[in-house]
Amino acid sequence: MFFRGIKFIGAIIYIYGIIICYFMSDLLELYGLEENIGFHVILSNLFWWMSVILMIIAYRYRKFWNVGYTPWSFLFFGFLFFGIRELGHLCTSPVINSLRHIFGIWSAIFMTSAFIFFFIVIYMRKKPYLFSTYMPVAFASMFPIFMFYMYFIEANTVYINNIMNIMESLVWMIGSSVTIYTTFKMGTRVSGGFVNVFMFFQFSAYTAFMWKFLGLLETMGWPVPYSIREVVEMLFGIFAIISIYLLTKMLRKLSRDMHGNKS
Amino acid sequence: MVTKAELFLNILLELERSNPDILTSAIVTLDGLTMASTAKDTPSKDTFAAYSAAAYKRADESMEELSGEKVDILVFGSKNHRVFSIIVGNYALLIALTGKDGEIGNNISELRKAAGKIEELLI
Numbered sequence: 001m002f003f004r005g006i007k008f009i010g011a012i013i014y015i016y017g018i019i020i021c022y023f024m025s026d027l028l029e030l031y032g033l034e035e036n037i038g039f040h041v042i043l044s045n046l047f048w049w050m051s052v053i054l055m056i057i058a059y060r061y062r063k064f065w066n067v068g069y070t071p072w073s074f075l076f077f078g079f080l081f082f083g084i085r086e087l088g089h090l091c092t093s094p095v096i097n098s099l100r101h102i103f104g105i106w107s108a109i110f111m112t113s114a115f116i117f118f119f120i121v122i123y124m125r126k127k128p129y130l131f132s133t134y135m136p137v138a139f140a141s142m143f144p145i146f147m148f149y150m151y152f153i154e155a156n157t158v159y160i161n162n163i164m165n166i167m168e169s170l171v172w173m174i175g176s177s178v179t180i181y182t183t184f185k186m187g188t189r190v191s192g193g194f195v196n197v198f199m200f201f202q203f204s205a206y207t208a209f210m211w212k213f214l215g216l217l218e219t220m221g222w223p224v225p226y227s228i229r230e231v232v233e234m235l236f237g238i239f240a241i242i243s244i245y246l247l248t249k250m251l252r253k254l255s256r257d258m259h260g261n262k263s
Numbered sequence: 264m265v266t267k268a269e270l271f272l273n274i275l276l277e278l279e280r281s282n283p284d285i286l287t288s289a290i291v292t293l294d295g296l297t298m299a300s301t302a303k304d305t306p307s308k309d310t311f312a313a314y315s316a317a318a319y320k321r322a323d324e325s326m327e328e329l330s331g332e333k334v335d336i337l338v339f340g341s342k343n344h345r346v347f348s349i350i351v352g353n354y355a356l357l358i359a360l361t362g363k364d365g366e367i368g369n370n371i372s373e374l375r376k377a378a379g380k381i382e383e384l385l386i
Contacts, residue, residue: 064296066309125310190313191320192294254296257354257385258268 040230041089047237048083054244055079061251064258070133071117078111079244094157101164102144105171108208109140112175115201119182123189143167166219172212179205193250200243207236270384271299278377284365285373286344289358290351290381291316298355315358319348336371347371349378352385 055076062072081103088100113136120128143164150160183202187195211232218224275288279301289300289308295316302308323334337348340363347359347370357378361370 066297122310122313189317190295191317192292194294194313250294250296254292254294254298258298259266 040234041086044089044230044234044237045083045086047234047241048079048086051237051241051244052079052083054241054248058244058248058251061248061255064251064254065247067118067121068128070128071114071121074110074114074117074136078107078114079240081107081110094161098147098157098161098164101161101168102147104168105143105164106140108168108172108175109136112136112178115179115182115186119186123182123185162219166216169212169216169219173209173216176205176209176212180209193246197243197246197250200239200246204236204239204243207232207239211236267384268299271381272301274377274380274384275299275301278359278373282361282365282370282373284361284370285359286362287311287360289315291356291358292354293320293356311358311360315346315348316356318346319350319356322348338367338371345370347374349374351378351381355381355385357381 059072059076062069085100085103085107088096088103091097117128117133120126147160147164150163180202183198183205187198187202190198211229214224214229214232218226218229271290275290278288279285287300287302289302289312290298291300291312292298293316295313297308297312300308300312302311318339319334319337322337326332326334333350335350337346339346343363345361345363345367347357347361349357349371351357357374359370359374
């Protein structure tokens with residue numbers, strides 16, 4: 001019943017998305033709005049917020065894949081922060097854009113950490129140390145402090161935005177490289193549906209790396225067409241939504257099998 | 264009214280009582296998710312499930328390649344232990360970690376009986 005409701009909401013969001021995008025494309029032609037408020041932004045937001053909804057559903061069934069509370073929370077926050085980051089696309093202010101990059105950095109840190117924890121539990125068969133659960137949080141909290149420091153020393157807002165953009169690119173590139181490794185290794189230890197889950201997460205990591213690498217090249221002055229980057233980012237969202245959908249489907253099936261009553 | 268999870272656990276506990284050679288047992292999906300387990304430590308419970316399902320999957324692929332059939336029972340052993348995996352229906356596996364003292368035939372017979380009961384619950 002709950003899942004049917006989610007499907008219904010998803011369908012409504014999708015239809016509204018298409019209608020909004022239709023009018024948006026007209027607006028773009030009429031007023032020549034900036035490139036970062038377009039069809040791809042609406043689609044990207046739809047993809048990522050659908051992923052967040054799927055992640056919430058998967059989180060409800062976390063006891064069926066008992067890899068620990070911390071990795072589940074980190075994975076959830078990874079998706080949530082990326083959803084918030086994508087909302088930041090709707091505003092062109094450099095301050096909001098800097099905050100958007102902060103959320104992007106947090107998303108990269110928490111997603112990467114989640115896969116490192118999965119790797120420790122599934123591949124290395126060890127329990128993560130308690131202090132290691134605080135490390136990603138401590139690392140993530142450094143970036144907003146740095147950003148506010150830049151504001152306090154009265155640095156130019158566009159300059160701060162560029163710095164945060166470069167930092168986000170670097171964090172995503174390092175994080176996705178780690179995720180490529182961890183998902184590959186875990187794929188050798190699991191079976192059935194989990195192979196597909198980790199495979200699609202790995203595809204996501206490849207596209208995330210490529211998306212940020214192209215972004216970094218552009219920041220450094222290399223001409224990279226914006227449309228190519230956005231297509232790669234869209235693929236990143238599609239692969240992420242597929243992987244989280246597969247995980248949710250598997251956990252829901254098990255839940256259905258386990259919660260049937262027998263008198 | 265009891266849940267399936269409780270019934271699965273009862274079957275496993277009954278199996279372990281009937282055969283003291285069985286150290287730990289579990290019912291896992293072919294994806295490696297735990298349906299019921301008598302292992303006490305939670306992370307080891309899930310690792311046991313994931314690895315057993317992966318081992319079964321590899322054996323099944325080898326069997327399919329060699330004989331064109333599916334694996335019914337998988338037994339592998341070390342110096343002091345044996346692991347038995349028996350397919351239950353199309354979706355689940357009954358896994359048991361045993362010592363080396365018991366007879367293999369007797370263990371398989373006990374496990375088959377338990378697998379039959381689990382299959383009835385899964386339908």
